[in-house]
Amino acid sequence: xxxxxLYPTPAQQAxxxxxCKHARCVWNLALEQWSMWTRDKGPTPGYVEQARQLTEAxxxxxxxxxxxxxxxxxxxxxxxxxxxxxxxGTHRRPTWRKAGLHEGFRIVGSQATRIVTKNRRWAAxxxxxxxxxxxxxxxxxxxxxxxxxxxxxxxxxxxxxxxxPEPVPAxxxxxxxGVDRGVAVSAALSTGELLVCPGLSNRAAERLKHLERRLARxxxxxxxxxxxxATIAKLYARAVDRRKDWVEKTSTELARRFxxxxxxxxxxxxxxxxxxxxxxxxxxxGYVRNGRRAKAGLNRGMMANGWGExxxxxxxxxxxxxxxxxxxxxxxxxxxxxxxAPANRESQAVFRCxxxxxxxxxDVNAAINIAAGRAVSARRETPARVSPKxxxxxxxxx
Ligand SMILES: [Zn+2]
Numbered sequence: 001x002x003x004x005x006l007y008p009t010p011a012q013q014a015x016x017x018x019x020c021k022h023a024r025c026v027w028n029l030a031l032e033q034w035s036m037w038t039r040d041k042g043p044t045p046g047y048v049e050q051a052r053q054l055t056e057a058x059x060x061x062x063x064x065x066x067x068x069x070x071x072x073x074x075x076x077x078x079x080x081x082x083x084x085x086x087x088x089g090t091h092r093r094p095t096w097r098k099a100g101l102h103e104g105f106r107i108v109g110s111q112a113t114r115i116v117t118k119n120r121r122w123a124a125x126x127x128x129x130x131x132x133x134x135x136x137x138x139x140x141x142x143x144x145x146x147x148x149x150x151x152x153x154x155x156x157x158x159x160x161x162x163x164x165p166e167p168v169p170a171x172x173x174x175x176x177x178g179v180d181r182g183v184a185v186s187a188a189l190s191t192g193e194l195l196v197c198p199g200l201s202n203r204a205a206e207r208l209k210h211l212e213r214r215l216a217r218x219x220x221x222x223x224x225x226x227x228x229x230a231t232i233a234k235l236y237a238r239a240v241d242r243r244k245d246w247v248e249k250t251s252t253e254l255a256r257r258f259x260x261x262x263x264x265x266x267x268x269x270x271x272x273x274x275x276x277x278x279x280x281x282x283x284x285x286g287y288v289r290n291g292r293r294a295k296a297g298l299n300r301g302m303m304a305n306g307w308g309e310x311x312x313x314x315x316x317x318x319x320x321x322x323x324x325x326x327x328x329x330x331x332x333x334x335x336x337x338x339x340x341a342p343a344n345r346e347s348q349a350v351f352r353c354x355x356x357x358x359x360x361x362x363d364v365n366a367a368i369n370i371a372a373g374r375a376v377s378a379r380r381e382t383p384a385r386v387s388p389k390x391x392x393x394x395x396x397x398x
Contacts, residue, residue: 002142004135006157015130022067023075023098023105030079031094041223104150116259119362135159153233159355168255168317177258178371180363188363189373191355198242208235243306255318262370264327325370334358335368
């Protein structure tokens with residue numbers, strides 16, 4: 001992805017929003033059809049059938065015909081891709097697109113290549129049914145086959161060209177680094193460095209709390225509510241910008257400095273799910289604590305830390321040099337002698353080995369274990385059926 005800030009005129013903004021509306025409408029209809037389909041109706045309509053229905057609908061409805069066919073068809077294609085990703089198990093179920101939250105559409109093919117460079121600073125793209133829209137040429141515009149126009153919650157427009165970035169060359173030193181994802185500190189390297197992903201500052205978080213309270217008091221649909229919402233969106237947008245910037249810089253630096261980057265193979269999607277309710281054996285119908293609140297806090301931290309983003313970018317920038325390691329027990333195992341016990345973890349931050357007395361930052365200790373590939377499943381030494389909660393065997397933990 002190569003993203004540029006788009007500067008549409010007010011009139012263009014209105015017609016861009018109209019296109020976003022069409023894309024969203026088509027997506028939601030496709031989702032409705034897919035999720036409400038029952039077995040007795042025959043095979044579920046796929047992309048081809050839905051595209052045929054779209055053509056039919058464009059013949060009937062004037063407002064749909066007024067929009068670009070490419071935009072509407074691509075929404076169907078995107079949906080088709082989402083369904084396939086869902087069935088292959090890499091992504092979750094496609095969800096509803098909401099106004100104000102999911103504003104965007106995709107242009108492909110020859111229509112996506114109509115880009116002109118105006119001067120050193122500005123370029124323009126010919127968006128179907130909208131016209132030439134200027135964007136800021138903050139770097140060279142890539143030669144791409146498709147682009148996506150989006151509007152974020154704070155009202156900024158962007159144009160993103162689909163290109164795979166050039167891989168960062170390896171330093172060829174044979175150096176291996178382990179990266180552990182923490183919550184208090186965003187990342188610990190096996191070299192002992194601690195990296196912190198910037199999020200909302202304390203002042204901004206405080207302000208956000210007040211604004212959210214004010215939002216709760218506003219009447220639905222009032223102008224004041226809209227204003228408060230816009231302010232909140234701006235605060236969030238700034239935090240997201242900071243995080244993305246950190247992800248880009250950190251991933252480039254790691255790819256440049258190390259030959260092999262080992263990260264833990266946490267399935268973030270699985271970890272972010274709600275913990276199962278635990279029934280209370282003494283009180284029928286009652287429940288004991290399952291750590292849901294604690295997990296919710298952790299989820300927020302993980303989202304803010306942008307872990308998924310960092311690993312994804314690392315894999316793109318250093319293809320073939322990122323190794324995912326099974327991280328079971330890396331936080332309880334001593335990186336010097338290999339002694340593995342829960343008591344080693346003195347606190348969230350400090351690791352003190354019960355066997356050899358080695359004392360170190362807990363996240364750095366885990367990062368060293370990850371770098372060593374301790375308890376690795378990448379080599380497929382452990383059978384796939386072994387529970388991740390099982391103690392690692394001597395051959396892998398020593
Ligand atoms: Zn030890």
